[in-house]
Amino acid sequence: MGTATPLTSVRRPADFIRWTLVRRGLGIVAGAVFIYAGGIKLLDPLRFASDIINYDLVPWSVAIRLAFYLPWLELLCGLALVFQRLFAGALALTIGLMAIFLVASVITKARGIDVACGCFGSISGNLSFTWHLVLDFVLLAILVGLWFQLRRPPCAPAITAG
Amino acid sequence: MSVIRQLLLLVGLAFLPAIGQALYYRNSTVWQEQPPTDSALVSLAEAESWGDKVLWIDARPDDQFVRGHIPGAIQLNEDQWDTLLREMLTAWSPERKVVVYCSRKTCNLSHEVAERLRKELGEEAAKNIFVLRGGWEEWEQRHH
Numbered sequence: 001m002g003t004a005t006p007l008t009s010v011r012r013p014a015d016f017i018r019w020t021l022v023r024r025g026l027g028i029v030a031g032a033v034f035i036y037a038g039g040i041k042l043l044d045p046l047r048f049a050s051d052i053i054n055y056d057l058v059p060w061s062v063a064i065r066l067a068f069y070l071p072w073l074e075l076l077c078g079l080a081l082v083f084q085r086l087f088a089g090a091l092a093l094t095i096g097l098m099a100i101f102l103v104a105s106v107i108t109k110a111r112g113i114d115v116a117c118g119c120f121g122s123i124s125g126n127l128s129f130t131w132h133l134v135l136d137f138v139l140l141a142i143l144v145g146l147w148f149q150l151r152r153p154p155c156a157p158a159i160t161a162g
Numbered sequence: 163m164s165v166i167r168q169l170l171l172l173v174g175l176a177f178l179p180a181i182g183q184a185l186y187y188r189n190s191t192v193w194q195e196q197p198p199t200d201s202a203l204v205s206l207a208e209a210e211s212w213g214d215k216v217l218w219i220d221a222r223p224d225d226q227f228v229r230g231h232i233p234g235a236i237q238l239n240e241d242q243w244d245t246l247l248r249e250m251l252t253a254w255s256p257e258r259k260v261v262v263y264c265s266r267k268t269c270n271l272s273h274e275v276a277e278r279l280r281k282e283l284g285e286e287a288a289k290n291i292f293v294l295r296g297g298w299e300e301w302e303q304r305h306h
Contacts, residue, residue, distance in 0.1 A: 089168020
């Protein structure tokens with residue numbers, strides 16, 4: 001009687017600190033990936049447009065416009081993830097972008113087109129399609145994990161039972 | 163701020179530098195309806211006219227190569243570069259014309275393999291390295 005019994009559905013302060021650090025760390029990792037991916041494409045929009053056209057899903061006029069826009073979006077989302085500003089919005093956007101990219105990759109591969117994803121400029125040329133998928137799924141898993149972590153209730157004061 | 167507002171803000175903010183960069187390229191040929199062509203592209207008819215001088219290089223993944231390839235083609239792709247390059251070099255000589263192909267007109271694995279070959283084989287050899295316009299799809303249409 002009178003013993004404080006924290007409920008398991010809310011986080012204890014120690015858990016809160018731990019998860020904040022994990023979130024921070026994963027946010028920086030995911031953000032850095034997007035900053036790099038966006039930055040490398042910004043330097044060569046023509047190459048990125050060629051990579052987009054490779055998927056054979058959009059005409060060149062759309063591909064070239066996407067090639068000018070998407071790298072900036074990736075860069076901004078990456079910065080938002082690293083600096084934890086507009087964090088939820090950046091998470092939602094990057095999850096959406098990754099999902100669209102993965103679906104497009106699988107569809108294109110199923111159509112027999114040997115795509116080079118163009119995700120990380122010339123570096124990604126050394127990776128096989130399978131490795132691209134594995135890495136993209138890992139990144140997507142991190143982003144989805146962060147999203148659900150964000151949606152959990154924050155640290156609550158200990159609630160006494162009885 | 164709600165998630166939707168944050169999302170819209172990021173989407174909107176990205177437009178600003180993108181428009182700036184696009185304006186920088188406003189007089190460039192990138193806005194043309196077709197992607198700029200590679201000067202080292204070669205048509206199937208021209209490549210076939212070279213006869214035995216041609217060394218065909220298949221840049222597609224293993225499974226596609228196994229399903230079918232240009233007779234005499236040697237496989238070379240980024241997945242197993244070192245192993246396959248050794249095999250390719252046994253058949254290659256500087257005077258032979260190397261024609262790299264991938265699955266179709268819009269694929270770019272052939273461009274990447276050709277680019278890497280140009281770097282690794284040197285300037286002289288680079289003059290004889292080409293990419294087949296239309297790729298395997300073009301060859302299949304012509305021969306089946």
